[in-house]
Amino acid sequence: MVVAVDRGRMTVRVEGPDGGPVDVTAMRARELGKHGVVVGDRVRLVGDTSGRADTLARIVAIEERTTSLRRTADDTDPTERIVVANADLLVIVTAVTDPEPALGFIDRCLVAAYAGGLEPLLCLTKTDLGSPDALLARYAGLGLDAVSISRERPLDELVDRLAWRMSVFVGQSGVGKSTLVNRLVPDAFRATGVVSKIGKGRHTSSSAVLFDLPDGGTVIDTPGIRSFGLAHVTADDVIEAFEDIAEAATDCPPGCGHTAEDPECALDAWAGSPVRQQQLAALRVLLGAVGQVGPGW
Template structure:
């Protein structure tokens, strides 16, 4: 370089300092995994998911882990997912969950009515079967009402299953919910649950119930090899099956799934609003748009301007139907 002249630079003067992670620019683009195999999650245990390819119970279940790009995306029993990697179901193989599809329905709960953190129990179930004994133990409307709220808010069709009808008359308790017009089935301890089995045929249905009401007896009657099926799912966690986790069990012939939820004893409803419940009823959903802000739809004196009372006055809604719904809505208060 000539003294007194400014130096001229070109591309040969560029120096790139090598970094520990390389100099290739990072991208936010993620692979689309268009060829990912479709599957349904049927069990969860300590960071591993058991999946049924194509929702087919006759194919070997696949053990999978969550792909890094999904981050902390929650994955629960009933979720429809995309799998990449080894999906043969061979022992000691591991696939990756690379995609979680949008959910049609969600059964949610909180620890209590003041807990802001909601827990997704089951995804994509069409029905919530609320199992209640008619005697030993005595039936409780409070638990049933809370389950109904969770079902209506999550988009599930509730089914009330009254067990032990050989000990008590199902009529009085069933009549409490007759105006809400959802299915009610009655079972006996000395007869197979054929009516319930017909209702579950071809559906994904979640079962909930208190201890002692006969839910385990129903599951074993509906799924004769339930013990073996649970063992396959719990094998993901090296043989330990947690009773607080939901497990999907295939109905005979591959026609539908029963999701046993032994850990759900009650429902905290902190995440639910009364409008979400009303939305499940076609004959009332539009009317509540005329309610004042913050209306809980309980009627006078709590909600004196509720539009549902105007429906009754106009003859467009049966008073007994509104009364039955409001009894359920009390669970939110």
């Protein structure tokens, strides 16, 4: 599995002769063409896989991805970029205040999670300074899991959700994401320094890095993700993440955007109860993010 990517060099974790993990430095083989390699990819290697200093293996195949966190540079860019592969959970870190929640960014992260097959988790920081209630109410109809974090509270509730899973952390500047990762993985700073050996002694802040959690599972820190362009996502990509809504949407006309402005959208008739109306209202918040054209957040 690829655990770090830095300027054309990848750190790939393999099983060593004694059964323990060995980190191997590798590069992408020419025969892969334009297929990029990202953190979380499961790959096949040839060459020196001992992990010894000054050795180099080649990645010759990428296994099929079960999930993918994707984005585009902006909403008009047709080229999608896969950020992380095969993760289970997208942890969207946002402060309830100082700074105020960037609602558009959160909406887009949720869309990216649903479209890519990841389970989203809203991680609300600085709850000792403000209430999370308004933010939770915005997404109440989605059944979205959320945990509240403060400086004084232990992280047991979050750790339980991360156990034995591959989780990706995203969040904008100032929300406390780096502090949170360092609390979860006390040696994360030291581990980043070790990873940087593949990049001539400097770890680039634009690359994702995977860390092992002390009690099982892994965390991928993504300091380079500041926005999510959604040019690759359609309304149906989001709808498909909700089985009952997707079934109702089969009665929609071709090209339906499933918004309130689509007069023949079958979801209006489906939402006959207060619970379903709440679901549809929350879903249409996300569909609004898909339809926007802007800077990606």
